[in-house]
Amino acid sequence: xxxxxxxxxxxxxxxxxxxxxxxxxxxxxxxxxxxxxxxxxxxxxxxxxxxxxxxxxxxxxxxxxxxxxxxxxxxxxxxxxxxxxxxxxxxxxxxxxxxxxxxxxxxxxxxxxxxxxxxxxxxxxxxxxxxxxxxxxxxxxxxxxxxxxxxxxxxxxxxxxxxxxxxxxxxxxxxxxxxxxxxxxxxxxxxxxxxxxxxxxxxxxxxxxxxxxxxxxxxxxxxxxxxxxxxxxxxxxxxxxxxxxxxxxxxxxxxxxxxxxxxxxxxxxxxxxxxxxxxxxxxxxxxxxxxxxxxxxxxxxxxxxxxxxxxxxxxxxxxxxxxxxxxxxxxxxxxxxxxxxxxxxxxxxxxxxxxxxxxxxxxxxxxxxxxxxxxxxxxxxxxxxxxxxxxxxxxxxxxxxxxxxxxxxxxxxxxxxxxxxxxxxx
Amino acid sequence: xxxxxxxxxxxxxxxxxxxxxxxxxxxxxxxxxxxxxxxxxxxxxxxxxxxxxxxxxxxxxxxxxxxxxxxxxxxxxxxxxxxxxxxxxxxxxxxxxxxxxxxxxxxxxxxxxxxxxxxxxxxxxxxxx
Ligand SMILES: Cc1ncc(COP(=O)(O)O)c(C=O)c1O
Numbered sequence: 307x308x309x310x311x312x313x314x315x316x317x318x319x320x321x322x323x324x325x326x327x328x329x330x331x332x333x334x335x336x337x338x339x340x341x342x343x344x345x346x347x348x349x350x351x352x353x354x355x356x357x358x359x360x361x362x363x364x365x366x367x368x369x370x371x372x373x374x375x376x377x378x379x380x381x382x383x384x385x386x387x388x389x390x391x392x393x394x395x396x397x398x399x400x401x402x403x404x405x406x407x408x409x410x411x412x413x414x415x416x417x418x419x420x421x422x423x424x425x426x427x428x429x430x431x432x433x434x435x436x437x438x439x440x441x442x443x444x445x446x447x448x449x450x451x452x453x454x455x456x457x458x459x460x461x462x463x464x465x466x467x468x469x470x471x472x473x474x475x476x477x478x479x480x481x482x483x484x485x486x487x488x489x490x491x492x493x494x495x496x497x498x499x500x501x502x503x504x505x506x507x508x509x510x511x512x513x514x515x516x517x518x519x520x521x522x523x524x525x526x527x528x529x530x531x532x533x534x535x536x537x538x539x540x541x542x543x544x545x546x547x548x549x550x551x552x553x554x555x556x557x558x559x560x561x562x563x564x565x566x567x568x569x570x571x572x573x574x575x576x577x578x579x580x581x582x583x584x585x586x587x588x589x590x591x592x593x594x595x596x597x598x599x600x601x602x603x604x605x606x607x608x609x610x611x612x613x614x615x616x617x618x619x620x621x622x623x624x625x626x627x628x629x630x631x632x633x634x635x636x637x638x639x640x641x642x643x644x645x646x647x648x649x650x651x652x653x654x655x656x657x658x659x660x661x662x663x664x665x666x667x668x669x670x671x672x673x674x675x676x677x678x679x680x681x682x683x684x685x686x687x688x689x690x691x692x693x694x695x696x697x698x699x700x701x702x703x704x705x706x707x708x709x710x711x712x713x714x715x716x717x718x719x720x721x722x723x724x725x726x727x728x729x730x731x732x
Numbered sequence: 733x734x735x736x737x738x739x740x741x742x743x744x745x746x747x748x749x750x751x752x753x754x755x756x757x758x759x760x761x762x763x764x765x766x767x768x769x770x771x772x773x774x775x776x777x778x779x780x781x782x783x784x785x786x787x788x789x790x791x792x793x794x795x796x797x798x799x800x801x802x803x804x805x806x807x808x809x810x811x812x813x814x815x816x817x818x819x820x821x822x823x824x825x826x827x828x829x830x831x832x833x834x835x836x837x838x839x840x841x842x843x844x845x846x847x848x849x850x851x852x853x854x855x856x857x858x859x860x861x
Contacts, residue, residue: 653769653790653791653792653793654767654792655767655769655792655793655794655833655834655837656736656792656793659736659792659793659834660736663736670767671766671767671768672767672768676768679768685767685768685769685770685790686767686768714736714741715736715741715793
């Protein structure tokens with residue numbers, strides 16, 4: 307099953323690089339899908355920038371500025387290699403996934419989407435892969451169409467096919483749902499979209515941190531992800547695009563660095579990627595992201611996936627033992643990294659609050675996916691997510707904490723039914 | 733001190749004034765965009781005095797307990813007096829320190845009350861922001 311050089315994770319050694327886990331008992335951090343912890347080598351790389359070669363990039367004609375520029379561009383190469391982009395130039399640094407998607411919506415979208423065109427999304431999109439398209443549709447008169455999910459929480463592929471037609475100009479889809487954990491059949495989605503001449507934007511915020519994503523094999527047109535969910539710092543994200551598309555697209559933000567020449571009334575623009583990186587970028591953060599790429603590739607993406615699958619499977623099994631629990635999404639092997647659930651009669655905020663008292667950090671809320679909450683007919687869910695530093699013991703503590711929450715909250719029968727499980731439609 | 737102590741849990745489990753009024757003089761409902769919790773408050777008002785109050789909706793311990801405490805607090809008081817209730821008054825009623833997310837849970841009932849009774853749409857404590 308595994309590739310020849312597969313090496314399982316040495317979780318104990320990995321945890322040594324995360325000072326946040328040094329307490330006793332250690333923090334059971336089960337919210338990496340929101341933002342992962344940052345390992346010491348990444349912090350050290352950013353410190354080295356600040357301590358030894360802090361300067362702006364591109365323009366300085368002195369040694370440390372050249373060093374900063376080289377490190378910034380080195381990070382771009384590392385990211386390109388991670389997702390197998392043909393050229394480093396196809397990597398545009400942004401603040402995060404959200405900004406990367408907005409860049410496409412404003413720049414490519416405004417130039418290529420018009421009245422009567424259709425944009426196909428799924429009901430499981432994060433707001434960051436939904437709202438920019440709503441705004442584009444409102445500007446242009448295009449229509450949004452939504453692919454539904456099956457009862458198991460998988461993308462309804464037959465429905466997706468039905469929605470595709472010659473008016474479909476764009477398909478914007480998440481690779482992995484941040485609520486259900488569902489891994490979507492991206493290759494088939496892209497092939498079917500291309501067959502009707504549509505472009506495809508992939509929200510890879512939850513996939514790139516967890517397994518190997520190959521943009522050439524997928525043949526996606528755009529792909530976006532965030533550094534902070536893959537052991538990198540906040541403030542840095544990535545947009546990958548096919549080169550001809552990026553070259554044709556008008557700039558997004560105007561300003562310094564993105565120009566070639568500027569006259570009073572007109573400017574000419576720099577080449578890709580500088581055209582899309584107006585102003586001083588997040589230099590330390592880009593460098594940090596490069597080291598985060600090193601960190602997760604040294605651990606091994608395949609090993610990370612195997613490890614988080616094991617945790618996910620174990621969590622499914624343990625949590626199913628809890629009375630009144632509902633697990634959302636498909637079976638563990640069809641998921642990556644996240645497990646959403648509700649415990650009958652306990653609001654997800656209360657679940658998260660009580661777990662916090664026991665040193666377990668999970669998320670409770672709508673996870674920026676309100677249309678999906680509505681579809682699931684819930685107000686909110688609790689969500690545990692797993693990454694390379696998590697252990698079976700973390701899952702045990704989650705299980706124990708949920709039992710404690712039930713002891714505390716379900717002591718007597720309530721006069722008013724709690725309702726996290728009861729949505730608007732019921 | 734933890735946020736799951738007896739007094740709050742009592743309010744949560746057996747809230748005061750839970751329900752709706754058949755012909756409320758004022759009825760308003762809002763949700764907390766952070767979590768989708770939803771609270772409705774119905775008031776029966778005579779001569780500027782809150783004669784009847786009911787709340788309904790769904791939420792976590794904090795938002796439901798805060799609604800229960802708030803309705804106890806305002807029953808029988810004048811609208812003018814109730815208008816003075818502030819963010820700090822609510823946090824004092826709750827009586828335990830809350831993080832910023834849970835503060836919103838605690839303030840949702842007061843926000844609903846103020847929007848319904850006085851048309852004040854800001855979050856309590858952020859009126860001037
Ligand atoms: C699937 C998905 N898309 C997009 C985002 C947005 O990422 P960011 O907030 O870094 O822009 C997230 C993060 O919450 C996510 O899980």
